[in-house]
Amino acid sequence: MSKTTPFATARPIPARAGVGLKAEHYRDIIDGRPDLGWFEVHAENFMGAGGPPHHYLASIRKDYPISVHGVGLSIGSAGPLDQEHLARLKGVCERYEPGLFSEHLAWSTHDGAFLNDLLPVPYNGETLQRVSDHIDEVQSTVGRRMLLENPSTYVQFESSEMSELDFLREIVRRTGCGLLLDVNNVYVSATNHNYSPEDYIDAFPMEHVGEIHLGGHDEDRDDADARLLIDAHGCEVASPVWDLYVRTIRRAGAIPTLIEWDNDVPDWPTLFAEAQRADRAIAALQSENATAA
Amino acid sequence: MLPLRDLQADFIRSLTDPDLAIPSDLSSHTSHHPKKRFNVYRNNVAVSLTEALGAQFSAVSRLLGDEIFEMTARAFIDAHPPTSPLLFLYGDKFPAFLREFELLQDLAYLPDVAQLEWLWSQAYHAADRAPLTMEQLAEIPPDKLGGVRFELHPSAGLVSSLFPAVSVWHTNVTDEEVQVIDLDSGGEDALVVRPALEVEVRLIPPGAFELITQLKRGASLGEAAEAAAATRQDFDLQLALSELLPSGAIVRFETA
Numbered sequence: 001m002s003k004t005t006p007f008a009t010a011r012p013i014p015a016r017a018g019v020g021l022k023a024e025h026y027r028d029i030i031d032g033r034p035d036l037g038w039f040e041v042h043a044e045n046f047m048g049a050g051g052p053p054h055h056y057l058a059s060i061r062k063d064y065p066i067s068v069h070g071v072g073l074s075i076g077s078a079g080p081l082d083q084e085h086l087a088r089l090k091g092v093c094e095r096y097e098p099g100l101f102s103e104h105l106a107w108s109t110h111d112g113a114f115l116n117d118l119l120p121v122p123y124n125g126e127t128l129q130r131v132s133d134h135i136d137e138v139q140s141t142v143g144r145r146m147l148l149e150n151p152s153t154y155v156q157f158e159s160s161e162m163s164e165l166d167f168l169r170e171i172v173r174r175t176g177c178g179l180l181l182d183v184n185n186v187y188v189s190a191t192n193h194n195y196s197p198e199d200y201i202d203a204f205p206m207e208h209v210g211e212i213h214l215g216g217h218d219e220d221r222d223d224a225d226a227r228l229l230i231d232a233h234g235c236e237v238a239s240p241v242w243d244l245y246v247r248t249i250r251r252a253g254a255i256p257t258l259i260e261w262d263n264d265v266p267d268w269p270t271l272f273a274e275a276q277r278a279d280r281a282i283a284a285l286q287s288e289n290a291t292a293a
Numbered sequence: 294m295l296p297l298r299d300l301q302a303d304f305i306r307s308l309t310d311p312d313l314a315i316p317s318d319l320s321s322h323t324s325h326h327p328k329k330r331f332n333v334y335r336n337n338v339a340v341s342l343t344e345a346l347g348a349q350f351s352a353v354s355r356l357l358g359d360e361i362f363e364m365t366a367r368a369f370i371d372a373h374p375p376t377s378p379l380l381f382l383y384g385d386k387f388p389a390f391l392r393e394f395e396l397l398q399d400l401a402y403l404p405d406v407a408q409l410e411w412l413w414s415q416a417y418h419a420a421d422r423a424p425l426t427m428e429q430l431a432e433i434p435p436d437k438l439g440g441v442r443f444e445l446h447p448s449a450g451l452v453s454s455l456f457p458a459v460s461v462w463h464t465n466v467t468d469e470e471v472q473v474i475d476l477d478s479g480g481e482d483a484l485v486v487r488p489a490l491e492v493e494v495r496l497i498p499p500g501a502f503e504l505i506t507q508l509k510r511g512a513s514l515g516e517a518a519e520a521a522a523a524t525r526q527d528f529d530l531q532l533a534l535s536e537l538l539p540s541g542a543i544v545r546f547e548t549a
Contacts, residue, residue, distance in 0.1 A: 044378055044379055048379075048381060049418060049419055049421075049447070051418045051487065072378025073378070074378075078298035078301050110301050110302065110304075110305045113376060114375040115308065116342050116345065124294070154333045155319045155320070155330045155334075157300075157318050157319060158318050159318050220333075222323055222330050223323065223324045224323035226322075228329070228330060
């Protein structure tokens with residue numbers, strides 16, 4: 001598996017655990033300098049002209065590799081990409097030189113209104129064309145390889161003509177982008193649509209995965225009282241998701257792994273403990289592999 | 294098969310209007326009409342945007358209480374959905390919306406509190422500039438004072454209220470138990486500025502609002518003082534300058 005991205009000039013993201021950077025933890029990180037592999041930032045939080053966000057990130061960036069994760073570009077929109085937003089994204093990447101750069105297979109903007117959620121797309125030829133064109137545009141404008149994240153979804157479309165996996169494979173083939181494998185999203189979508197998350201992981205094109213996400217989900221019931229999982233990022237990673245993660249890295253090898261905790265943000269020690277759990281899983285795999293070799 | 298553009302238009306219409314049927318293209322393994330599943334998206338949009346507004350306008354949210362704030366925020370979101378993925382830019386129309394919102398007509402001070410919170414948030418994200426120190430400002434020759442023009446800090450904003458809106462804001466963002474503010478205790482004006490990392494909200498004396506507003510527009514100190522004196526009989530230039538000059542709101546001066 002290729003561990004370098006063709007355009008990256010920045011400090012590479014190590015195959016260790018990282019966490020999503022939250023304003024609540026700036027001081028803990030700057031004062032404590034925890035032993036953590038890297039941090040991920042939501043690009044949109046660093047698109048203001050100045051102020052504390054840039055001050056603290058610049059300081060953290062001196063000591064840790066950074067990845068940039070966009071949440072607002074709306075790559076799955078039928079309409080054109082927001083050129084101003086794309087330019088801002090390029091600006092954030094130039095300013096912080098991330099080791100990895102990712103966005104979502106989703107849409108959030110329609111006719112100029114921003115909905116602030118990651119909405120699903122049907123998997124068919126038209127979407128494939130649209131998303132591929134948008135990714136080409138992003139990669140050529142930002143000047144870096146992008147990782148595309150698999151979504152959490154709650155509904156399916158009658159107009160889907162292919163599986164999510166076939167869709168992702170074809171996107172990668174057409175655009176040369178990489179993939180961000182969100183293992184919690186796999187578990188959420190597989191449960192919601194009644195397929196096996198293990199089969200999905202076993203068939204995932206791991207050779208293109210540059211990063212893994214782990215996050216917490218909520219549980220609800222749907223119209224027919226079936227389990228409905230919701231990607232909420234407001235709690236610890238669930239136990240079956242950890243199992244699925246171990247299965248993932250056994251297949252793929254050690255990959256940079258992010259703990260996402262965006263709502264009801266916990267204190268730093270709690271978040272750091274989640275990251276250490278991912279680091280231990282990676283270390284266990286490596287010692288397993290060393291013993292086998 | 295519905296083109297993607299039409300499918301997304303349908304999706305948005307249903308998403309933002311809970312009385313509409315869900316888009317016909319949707320399904321799930323349990324139902325051909327997965328309304329509850331679609332409601333997850335409806336809920337995500339409404340809740341996340343309400344939270345975004347609540348983060349920008351935390352004092353307004355506290356003053357109204359969760360239930361009324363949520364109702365107000367949802368009415369605002371319906372009328373003015375965000376037009377940018379940068380949510381710290383969301384809510385510029387919220388103070389004016391509060392002024393017009395029928396339910397809140399009794400709370401005449403509320404739009405001013407909202408305006409102060411908006412300025413605070415914009416100051417937080419504004420460009421960084423080094424303010425002039427008092428030593429640097431002392432270099433203005435006394436005989437040139439009348440003609441001097443100031444460039445104000447990019448974060449500088451002003452609010453003027455007929456109510457003690459600044460005190461109301463302050464107790465609601467700092468005190469665990471809010472202080473009682475007498476709404477008849479007179480108006481308050483404030484200068485919002487972030488000279489370094491911390492956003493500062495400074496009460497300013499009578500007429501200083503007009504003085505600094507004029508300076509911001511490029512008026513000379515003499516012109517601005519004249520305009521300020523015309524709006525307030527009790528305007529005191531020395532007093533106003535004793536607040537403005539050390540505030541960090543001035544980044545450059547130019548003598549005629």
